[in-house]
Amino acid sequence: MTDRPPDQDDQATSPGLTVPVPLGDRSYAIRIVSGDPIGFGPFARSSLDASRAGRGCRVALVVTDANVAALASRHAEALAGQGIAAEVAAVPPGEGSKSLDQAAVLLDRLIAMKADRHAAVVAVGGGVVGDLAGFVAATYARGVPLLMAPTTLLAQVDSSVGGKVAVNRPAAKNIVGAFHQPVGVWIDTDSLESLPPRELRCGMAEVVKYGVILDASFFDEVERTADAMLALEPGVVRRVVARCCELKAEVVSQDEREQTGLRAVLNFGHTIGHAIEAVAGYGGPFQHGEAVSAGMVAEARLAERLGWIDDSLADRLSNLLRLLGLPTSAPGLDPDALLDAMTLDKKNRGGRIRFVLPRRLGLVELTDAPTEADLRVVLGELTSPAV
């Protein structure tokens, strides 16, 4: 990759961090800045030029939603400054836009622009916009360059690394998709200022997850900086987001297409978390990050029952999540319904439910060791009205 930005805050221009994502000839850089809308232009150009397909790109479709359309327009202007004619397409906000119908609208837009295989798709928004625009980029002309500018904390620390793009069908989420790596990811932490506080907290659940599964000292750091993070202190936010991206990039670069099982470590908290979402109802009382928060506590308790960790770790995790304003239980849900939902999880083999559980802070393991009895105790605690 040519013209890679420096690897640490460079006060000469605007402060920022760069995280390289090493994936052979699909390698790319994540640039993390605070309040630098103009910098997107040169970053986009150098990212495109560093990729085989993006070299010579002169046309781009900027996909966004109504909530961040103003930012998307600024990004389109920044592209124009680099000789890239960009049109903005705003989709309705919300999960409903992750559909084949909406993808068809965007694909037809690219056709109308006479886009060839060197045209870029740029995603400016949260996870929905990233997944939808990514699917369009993966399938238009059998794949065109994708640039991502994630604007939510969750999208910044999670979906901007990994290359998973998808749309939903009515009967199944994320079932139609591809692995399609971006050529570059631009994260401006200023976009978090306008994020609803609840969405910021949901992103923090995934931040905490990275500490538990991969990096004990990062967990310490999140504990120490929780208040600064919630107050969106730019230097802290950049550092936290960059570390999450680094940690996810390490996992993804070893298991890009989810074939070795390594990538499963990212699912800590998600086996029970997904069940909470499914039972409480999507779009219901638990947003994804909230369900994962309660799921992580329950799964830590499960590890405790196996004797893998002692209760101090589960308590510490629970306290941090509470400090961040996240739920640590799911009172009132039906444990049997949760159990049923879990038996459908994709990680399962041969009828046993599989979990990613902590061995110690910073290390997790995929296991089917928990018995149904263990699980019933933990689910009982999770759903108890007393908690």
Add this chain to the structure above:
Amino acid sequence: MTDRPPDQDDQATSPGLTVPVPLGDRSYAIRIVSGDPIGFGPFARSSLDASRAGRGCRVALVVTDANVAALASRHAEALAGQGIAAEVAAVPPGEGSKSLDQAAVLLDRLIAMKADRHAAVVAVGGGVVGDLAGFVAATYARGVPLLMAPTTLLAQVDSSVGGKVAVNRPAAKNIVGAFHQPVGVWIDTDSLESLPPRELRCGMAEVVKYGVILDASFFDEVERTADAMLALEPGVVRRVVARCCELKAEVVSQDEREQTGLRAVLNFGHTIGHAIEAVAGYGGPFQHGEAVSAGMVAEARLAERLGWIDDSLADRLSNLLRLLGLPTSAPGLDPDALLDAMTLDKKNRGGRIRFVLPRRLGLVELTDAPTEADLRVVLGELTSPAV
């Protein structure tokens, strides 16, 4: 790849040829037989087992169209004999089925079958079925194993090698797609018996193309065996189909994702051929193979004008195509309209029209050397009512 069938006719079981397609960990085998519906079962199982994703496959969706639904049912039974529960989904015959809407129907069918990422999609039919089923396989759960059983000569010699899958949008053909290699291709030449003669002839145009672009001695062989081929003599058909697959596999294995330009050699006859199709109207008097046939003759004449070849090669090509019942001209079409259509071709750079032209029999080169004057002379001959 384990359990690869032998590389030459093996009379111990049923006669057949195997063509390996070497693509690293996406390598697969093409097996060419005549009248062996039962053999598909073991071939499918060994092909699935040899692929990472297909190992342990127990569920399959067999995609077909009404014309070959009976054959598809036999393939489904053969899969059942290998412990793979297969359902058959028949789409309406014709290009109209290559749509996102039809893909959605099949994707929902897979969801209803509770298919996971190890489930297989099996395409039994011509190019439309292969492209549609391939797109579904490429996108369901971010990619599931694809088995192909092409039943038309064109699909057997062309779309069964290369991994290009796609659906159409109203304003552009093949614009939504992916590169998704099959895990195995099963060609039973018996399926050609029920093919309309015109479709057989269209397939022969692509057969002739392989001789011109890559293999002079194969061109000789096609000349010698043209009658036997049209009479569907099984040994001859197997040999011709296998050689085409081998030749295309050599090209594709060096340029899997159309990045180096090498794969462009496959477009001989197609620059002018596509223009003929577009101007005459899709579904009009020229089927794809017929347009390519006339296009090859015109492009050979263009090479003649450049002094690359003498007139004996263009004459020889023209005679062979005529012998096969294929058109060698497009009388009555408007040369200006053809010229306009060509300026939209994807191979063009910087305003010059690019062609793949013969240097000699068996060797072609991508070039923008022809002037508009050259082209006008050749298009004049092509469209002259006198020819």
